Amino acid sequence: MLQKITLVSLLLQCKAILAVSDSSPSEQVKILHTDVAVIGGGASGTYGAVRLREDFNLSVVVIEPRDHLGGHTSTYIEPITNTPIDYGVQSYIVTKAAVDFFARFNISTPPFSAKRLTPLNVDVESGAELRNYVSPSNNATTEALRKWLTIIEKYESWIEPGYWDFPAPQDIPAELLLPIEEFVEQNGLEAALPRIITISGIGYGGIRNLLTFNLMQSFGPSLTRQFLAGELLRPVGSNSVLYQRALALLGSDVLLSSSVQSVERTKFGAVLSVKQGSQEYQIKAKRILFTAGPSLANLAPFALDEKEKSVFDEWAISGEWIGIASIPCLPENTSISFLPNSIEPSDQLALRDYPYQLRLDSTGPNGLGLFRVILGANTTVTADEVKKLTEENVARLQSAGTVNGTCKVDFKAESDHTRPLWIGISKDEMEDGFVQALYALQGYRSMWYSGASFAAPYSSTVWSYTDTVLPKLVADLKDIAEN
Known part of the structure; x- marks a missing residue:
């Protein structure tokens, strides 16, 4: 049945329309x-x-x-086991601010213990294992990091917790403004570089010409000291x-x-x-x-x-993405690093001599084929580009026979960690x-x-x-x- 239209109903409709039209944005x-x-x-x-x-x-x-x-x-919550997997921030330096902040929310913070993974270094261009690359031994790494700490501790008040007391331009020590390559070679710090680079994420595209000060920013006294002493912390449950x-x-x-x-x-x-x-x-x-x-x-x-x-x-803006992916054909309990072949036999300064770097770290739970994906580049990248690069590199592993079997890469979660930094100034x-x-x-x-x-x-x-x-x-x- 059609509704009867009257003059009164028309006037009421017009009034309602005018009321809506007259409502101001404020x-x-x-x-x-x-x-x-x-x-x-x-x-x-x-x-x-x-x-x-x-x-x-x-x-x-x-x-x-x-x-x-x-x-x-x-943090990714694995749905089968309900296991939280932290794929962003992994651990925390012990500071009063950190201890107090976790305590404020009644979160326990036991010492951080990294999962032990078997390293597998492969050629980023071919997917073949870099069998001739010799990474520094644990003893050599520790010795080099101690030497690094001795050098940078004298500048600690200038850079931590901020740069409020950083010296005037004419008073900056010359060694802080040396290219990293020159500083590292002068001080015999090559063995420290793989660990510093892995933890800090510095220098996608090459670290040789960055300033020593940039390396100090990325891996400063507090982090070096606590890493050596095994004093880093990690909250119970998950970082989220x-x-x-x-x-x-x-x-x-x-x-x-x-x-x-x-x-x-x-x-x-x-x-x-x-x-x-x-x-x-x-x-x-x-x-x-x-x-x-x-x-x-x-x-x-x-x-x-x-x-x-x-x-x-x-400011330079380097791309960095972190994710969790199912890659069941890769061996669990391994960390696969895709590196330039110029690092062979042991050129640690060449570790970043490529436009991007990809690392796949097995996360567990066992049997699920889950890997933490860390991809950094010397330019910004999109999520689709990250997924494509990951898929291409895994395919090269398979083609080169570095891993057995074939499988697809199935991303479960990803997060853009791209940020502007004045590294490169x-x-x-x-x-x-x-x-x-x-x-x-x-x-x-x-x-x-x-x-x-x-x-x-x-x-x-x-x-x-x-x-x-x-x-x-x-x-x-x-x-x-x-x-």
């Missing part, structure tokens, strides 16, 4: 007021937000593009538990799956336009704590001025005051920074560095309140 945008807008919910962002709210009694809003907190912490509990604590102060669209910044504060799905927010913040990777792309909404752009526009730029220019941005135009680009790139050192930033940020807030 009525659909949620307005939030906060002391600090935290950009990024990785290690430094999560830590900073928890401490600002819980210890400094400040309001926060965390803006995180992923659907979870944790940054480079990635910490961030799950932090999210439960922070609750609605976290906007997951959100992104910053634009920002208006002055010395008095900032107004951020943020989108989360179809919901838009206008966040009025007194200060910003920026903890995401400071690439020009990530910083584009923040209306950088020339002072800021001049610091960030030369030249000697001239360091002598022109790059470090000082970078740190001069702290607090500039209402924005403070933390994260791996401002400190040694490990969770524990980033947390310790954040502890040096937060009191300065809080003092800044008090200044604007008083003025």
Whole structure:
């Protein structure tokens, strides 16, 4: 039966349409007021937000593009056995910040014990085993790392937990600005390189011409000391538990799956336009704590001025992806490294002399053929490119007869760990005051920074560095309140 249309019903429909049309954008945008807008919910962002709210009694809003907190912490739950497999962050340096942060969430932290795997080094171009390559012995590695520690310990206060006390350009010791190749050969440190490279991920595409200071950033005194002493820690359960509990604590102060669209910044504060799905927010913040990777792309909404752009526009962005894949034709309990054949017989400096490097580490549980996939490149790569490169390299293993049988690569999980770092900054730029220019941005135009680009790139050192930033940020807030 057709509904009878009357003049009254038409007028009511028109009124409803006009009411919707007349609703202003401001009525659909949620307005939030906060002391600090935290950009990024990785290690430094999560830590900073928890401490600002819980210890400094400040309001926060965390803006995180992923659907979870944790940054480079990635965990895959194997569905058959319900086993958590950490394929991102593996362990933690023991610092007061780290110990206190885990204790805050009642997480036990026993010593880290790496799974013992049989190494298999293969030619990245052919898939054949590099039978003539001789890797350093454990004793030689330990001796070289001790020598490395003796050299870098004298610079510890300059680089940990941050670069606040880094010397003026004219006072930088010459050896810190030597190319790594020259420094390593002068000091007989070749045997330390495989371990440093494997743990730090430095130098995709080649390490020879990077500065010695870059090597010190990537594998500094605290990490070297605790690695040698076997003192690294790992939380019970999985590395993601910490961030799950932090999210439960922070609750609605976290906007997951959100992104910053634009920002208006002055010395008095900032107004951020943020989108989360179809919901838009206008966040009025007194200060910003920026903890995401400071690439020009990530910083584009923040209306950088020339002072800021001049610091960030030369940063190198190397691609790094981590994942879990089922590759059942590969031998379990092995670590397969795809390397340039120029390393034979024992050129440790050549380990990174290729545009990308792939490593496949057996993870267990036994019988499932699961491997942690680590692929780094000297340029950015997509998830599809990572999967294709992995499949091609596994196929070459099969063609070369390095492994028996054939199988497909089935990715179960993957995570993009690409980030901008100032590794690759030249000697001239360091002598022109790059470090000082970078740190001069702290607090500039209402924005403070933390994260791996401002400190040694490990969770524990980033947390310790954040502890040096937060009191300065809080003092800044008090200044604007008083003025």
